[in-house]
Amino acid sequence: MNALWWLDPLLKHEIHYFAFAGSSWQTDCAWYLFSETLPKYHDANRALRLRDDGRGPRKILQEVVAVFKQHRRWPIVIDIDPVAEEQGFLDALLREGALQNRSRYPLYAYKATQPPLPPSPQVWVAAVPAYDEEARQIWVELQICDERTEEERQFWRAVAEAESRFSGCRLYLAYIEESPVGACDLFSMDGWARIDSVITHPEWRRRGVASALVTRAIADALAEGNQLVYLFTEAGGPAESLYRRLGFERLHEGPLHRHLLLA
Incomplete structure (x- = not known):
């Protein structure tokens, strides 16, 4: 079994759960959440599930930044999952001077x-x-x-x-x-x-x-x-x-x- 079998279902759940604060949409390269009523709530104003479509992480990050500027959101909040990290998005973000925040919140599942x-x-x-x-x-x-x-x-x-x-x-x-x-x-x-x-x-x-x-x-x-x-x-x-x-x-x-x- 794929060790990351849970990742896409989890990200889909994230998008739908945090829709309580705003709206969401998806592209081939990134998924977005934005809230008009809670613009400072980072969970509802972020990009996640970044994926390389062949243009490379740097080009896709430029596109993500443009979307945030269009929505007048600051700072630009980007979540990096294991697949995005493997594709080079973490290195690209750090080269752009991003502040790194390793999650202190592990994922737990009840399997019984x-x-x-x-x-x-x-x-x-x-x-x-x-x-x-x-x-x-x-x-x-x-x-x-x-x-x-x-x-x-x-x-x-x-x-x-x-x-x-x-x-x-x-x-x-x-x-x-x-x-x-x-x-x-x-x-x-x-x-x-x-x-x-x-x-x-x-x-x-x-x-x-x-x-x-x-x-x-x-x-x-x-x-x-x-x-x-x-x-x-x-x-x-x-x-x-x-x-x-x-x-x-x-x-x-x-x-x-x-x-x-x-x-």
């Missing part, structure tokens, strides 16, 4: 056919109905509970608002007794499911909240017939050991390395 055993019974998880505006707002506020400055809260609140209104995402809230204490979402498409935005309120950590959220999302993803459930997590962070305990296995060490062209 059954969800993990239910965690702590004191935590219960509910999917947020599309009509429940109050629950949606609670989900948004939980997403920014770790932000320290007002500027950060405003920025990430706007991102969470867009994500929470995306019809492709299923939102979850975790409760202890009647208090909402954590949140996450699930995006399913073409047999793949992505778990994202997992967060526990600081006052309720180490109570099994994240485990309960992820277990519920896995169960729903498998019940829908998805063949692979995946997520990204910070390498060496506390969540990484949690996901391993739940049965996730590392597929690749940071498959998308982000680079910024500032000039």
Whole structure:
């Protein structure tokens, strides 16, 4: 089996998931995401899946830069995957003076056919109905509970608002007794499911909240017939050991390395 069998399905999922913030389109040489409402949100304003069509990486990078200038986006954000790196795009970017940012977020996949055993019974998880505006707002506020400055809260609140209104995402809230204490979402498409935005309120950590959220999302993803459930997590962070305990296995060490062209 091709060692990178997962790469194109993953990139396709990236394009469709981050469409919650804007629009996307594809060419033979690059895929693009741009957001009119969140122009400073790098995940929704970037180029990915760069591929050499015979003109060479330098010519294609010039084309990518022109697209960003047309959309008035700065800096120019480009993700380099293993195939693009092998084709020489990384070397070409570094020669142009790009700031290199090796990903600290490895790709993890859940390959079992059954969800993990239910965690702590004191935590219960509910999917947020599309009509429940109050629950949606609670989900948004939980997403920014770790932000320290007002500027950060405003920025990430706007991102969470867009994500929470995306019809492709299923939102979850975790409760202890009647208090909402954590949140996450699930995006399913073409047999793949992505778990994202997992967060526990600081006052309720180490109570099994994240485990309960992820277990519920896995169960729903498998019940829908998805063949692979995946997520990204910070390498060496506390969540990484949690996901391993739940049965996730590392597929690749940071498959998308982000680079910024500032000039």
